Amino acid sequence: xxxxxxxxxxxxxxxxxxxxxxxxxxxxxxxxxxxxxxxxxxxxxxxxxxxxxxxxxxxxxxxxxxxxxxxxxxxxxxxxxxxxxxxxxxxxxxxxxxxxxxxxxxxxxxxxxxxxxxxxxxxxxxxxxxxxxxxxxxxxxxxxxxxxxxxxxxxxxxxxxxxxxxxxxxxxxxxxxxxxxxxxxxxxxxxxxxxxxxxxxxxxxxxxxxxxxxxxxxxxxxxxxxxxxxxxxxxxxxxxxxxxxxxxxxxxxxxxxxxxxxxxxxxxxxxxxxxxxxxxxxxxxxxxxxxxxxxxxxxxxxxxxxxxxxxxxxxxxxxxxxxxxxxxxx
Amino acid sequence: xxxxxxxxxxxxxxxxxxxxxxxxxxxxxxxxxxxxxxxxxxxxxxxxxxxxxxxxxxxxxxxxxxxxxxxxxxxxxxxxxxxxxxxxxxxxxxxxxxxxxxxxxxxxxxxxxxxxxxxxxxxxxxxxxxxxxxxxxxxxxxxxxxxxxxxxxxxxxxxxxxxxxxxxxxxxxxxxxxxxxxxxxxxxxxxxxxxxxxxxxxxxxxxxxxxxxxxxxxxxxxxxxxxxxxxxxxxxxxxxxxxxxxxxxxxxxxxxxxxxxxxxxxxxxxxxxxxxxxxxxx
Numbered sequence: 001x002x003x004x005x006x007x008x009x010x011x012x013x014x015x016x017x018x019x020x021x022x023x024x025x026x027x028x029x030x031x032x033x034x035x036x037x038x039x040x041x042x043x044x045x046x047x048x049x050x051x052x053x054x055x056x057x058x059x060x061x062x063x064x065x066x067x068x069x070x071x072x073x074x075x076x077x078x079x080x081x082x083x084x085x086x087x088x089x090x091x092x093x094x095x096x097x098x099x100x101x102x103x104x105x106x107x108x109x110x111x112x113x114x115x116x117x118x119x120x121x122x123x124x125x126x127x128x129x130x131x132x133x134x135x136x137x138x139x140x141x142x143x144x145x146x147x148x149x150x151x152x153x154x155x156x157x158x159x160x161x162x163x164x165x166x167x168x169x170x171x172x173x174x175x176x177x178x179x180x181x182x183x184x185x186x187x188x189x190x191x192x193x194x195x196x197x198x199x200x201x202x203x204x205x206x207x208x209x210x211x212x213x214x215x216x217x218x219x220x221x222x223x224x225x226x227x228x229x230x231x232x233x234x235x236x237x238x239x240x241x242x243x244x245x246x247x248x249x250x251x252x253x254x255x256x257x258x259x260x261x262x263x264x265x266x267x268x269x270x271x272x273x274x275x276x277x278x279x280x281x282x283x284x285x286x287x288x289x290x291x292x293x294x295x296x297x298x299x300x301x302x303x304x305x306x307x308x309x310x311x312x313x314x315x316x317x318x319x320x321x322x323x324x325x326x327x328x329x330x
Numbered sequence: 331x332x333x334x335x336x337x338x339x340x341x342x343x344x345x346x347x348x349x350x351x352x353x354x355x356x357x358x359x360x361x362x363x364x365x366x367x368x369x370x371x372x373x374x375x376x377x378x379x380x381x382x383x384x385x386x387x388x389x390x391x392x393x394x395x396x397x398x399x400x401x402x403x404x405x406x407x408x409x410x411x412x413x414x415x416x417x418x419x420x421x422x423x424x425x426x427x428x429x430x431x432x433x434x435x436x437x438x439x440x441x442x443x444x445x446x447x448x449x450x451x452x453x454x455x456x457x458x459x460x461x462x463x464x465x466x467x468x469x470x471x472x473x474x475x476x477x478x479x480x481x482x483x484x485x486x487x488x489x490x491x492x493x494x495x496x497x498x499x500x501x502x503x504x505x506x507x508x509x510x511x512x513x514x515x516x517x518x519x520x521x522x523x524x525x526x527x528x529x530x531x532x533x534x535x536x537x538x539x540x541x542x543x544x545x546x547x548x549x550x551x552x553x554x555x556x557x558x559x560x561x562x563x564x565x566x567x568x569x570x571x572x573x574x575x576x577x578x579x580x581x582x583x584x585x586x587x588x589x590x591x592x593x594x595x596x597x598x599x600x601x602x603x604x605x606x607x608x609x610x611x612x
Binding site: 026027029030032033034036037038039040041042043044045047048050051054055057058105106107109110112113114117118126128129130131132133135136137138139140141142143144146147148193196197200224225226227229247250251253254255256257260261281284285288289300301304307308311312315316319 | 429440449548549603
């Protein structure tokens, strides 16, 4: 700070100007700046209301035409102009569920490793590497998934799943049909890799916030590391971990490009997770520029509105939980 | 020791502990493995096509050689404009929340909404900008692409600006106030200066975030196979070209997609490492 703040031109009294005039000028700039920042903050609210309003207006024709049955109809036929959102909604929920089933335990175990087991000097490099995983653009996951991961699953994993579960009642329909490579399972697995860093990062932060006294007390009683983690750290940070999981879920629900590459874009509901399907975001990305009629565009916008409402609820719940644990940590 | 080891309860607890440790190591190896695998395959597939032609030629028609020049220029133009729009708004909004509104209702509502925008699906932002710009104007444009990216820049900058200003010690603010410095001058001259590295970090992170974004550009900037700096017309971008080329059946196009993917990833990772090192020095 070489320059002294008082040397600011606004601070100096020019020869002619009186002291009162300078003070007035300062007051005016002060107020202008405050209003400027306040309006910028309000602008953030304007953006959100704008997003909701624009989506509602865009979706209105489709919602008027199909009503509430839009959400419960599976048909998606651009030729006869019949549109229903059930297949994309189903695909979104199923792929996200697959992602969370894998990413939640793995993410929490990585955070357990980072906070309790890992050597101190190794913590930062590993944490940074996991965060880099979060920084890779989703289109990279998409192209990698299409050319590398899907063929691998098709050749080595899916035939194995089909054979293994063929005669298991209940599970056989889940892993049925020819191995396409692309499909709901592939999309879910890629989503799992993508949300893993988010869950790990937040779990690690909340685990780190556990008062050392609590852990030391448990170790003093002779608990093993796992027992300390399972019975002291996890119960103490439960709300925060759930918040982190919800945040990851929000990402998974709205993720577009990685899924678009590998989902297959088929507007149908299959019991088997090896079959192609579609998600809300993939349907919009694939079809929006090709949608010629107004009703088609409007139906896709209605899909966007549904997605926004779902993610808004999930993210709001996540933020609420995370703010609760922040308050407790002081 | 012998008595402990022969105690079945103790043995079981130790077994569970060992299993949990193995699982934790395995989970970490699993997470890091993907990073290595994805980056490795990206380098192997992308580096072959990484010639000077990529930076000097435009995207080719199917079946012939070419480069990515128009896509790279389009991405740069839209990113620069997006940052130019998003940074002032974001910094000012973050300033309000850290300096003026620490305890008021507006700031906490904005903070909540901003956090939601931070993770909102980017494709929805694309739909939003389509509704407010593309549909009324009647055609796709680089401006619309830049605006949709700016909407993604703002929450990142708001968040980091607020966080970084909160780290500036209040004693500095009090010292400035005690010599009669008006609040606006205190913020610009003292607080901004103390938080400068952090605010720059926020802008870099925002650039890293938007330079890989594809979904919001698909129906705002669309694409353009020719070189164009006219932002009032459809504009190509690296991610959208990768999307189009990767899904095509032509080998030249797929190779260009891999090369483009490598360029984007290196850029994004370099930006986020640079951003991290800026604040880590403190």
